[in-house]
Amino acid sequence: MLTNLARFNAIIERGFSQGDLTDADEICAENLVEHEYLSPTDIPGPPILKAQIEDARRSIRDLTLxxxxxxxxxxxxxxxxxxxxxxxxxxxxxxIDVMDICRFADGKLVERWGVPDRFALLHQVGALPPRK
Known part of the structure; x- marks a missing residue:
């Protein structure tokens, strides 16, 4: 039986780093509550995680976490x-740094807070003024 840490690592390694969306169906609860700013919340759990993975991989090419x-x-x-x-x-x-908090119940991801450092990303690509 997988631990919550193993489930979390699967999301990070296979999902975000490799673009594999299959774990989302097994790991996410249908009633996943997502707290990350701008994440979709009008769809059930697994599609939320899939959308986040796809968006992250579009936003950063060759993404590795x-x-x-x-x-x-x-x-x-x-x-x-x-x-x-x-x-x-x-x-x-x-x-960039990302802070993640994931709560599990009965082997499923039921609540998540993802906090990527979007200011650092904007600064690195030149969208914010240089540091003085």
Missing amino acids: AVEAVVEAGDTVWARIKATGVDPRSGKPVA
């Missing part, structure tokens, strides 16, 4: 992740 720190406490997995790839519009390499 690496878990740098993780804590599993009860039904919740907390992680700090480094996302790297290439901005498709500018061609510039990018690297």
Whole structure:
């Protein structure tokens, strides 16, 4: 039987880093509550995760996520992740931090908070003024 940490790692490694959407159907509850800003919330659970993966991989070409720190406490997995790839519009390499909090129940992802550092991304591609 998979642990919640193993389920989380599958989402990160196979889903976001490899673009494999199959785990979403197994891991997500139909009533997934998503808290990430601008994520779709008008569709059931697995399609929410699939849309997030597809959007992330469109936004950053060659996207790879690496878990740098993780804590599993009860039904919740907390992680700090480094996302790297290439901005498709500018061609510039990018690297941002992502904070993820995922709550599981009965082997399913039921609630998620994803917080990508979008300001760092905008700064790296030149959309924000340079630091003084």
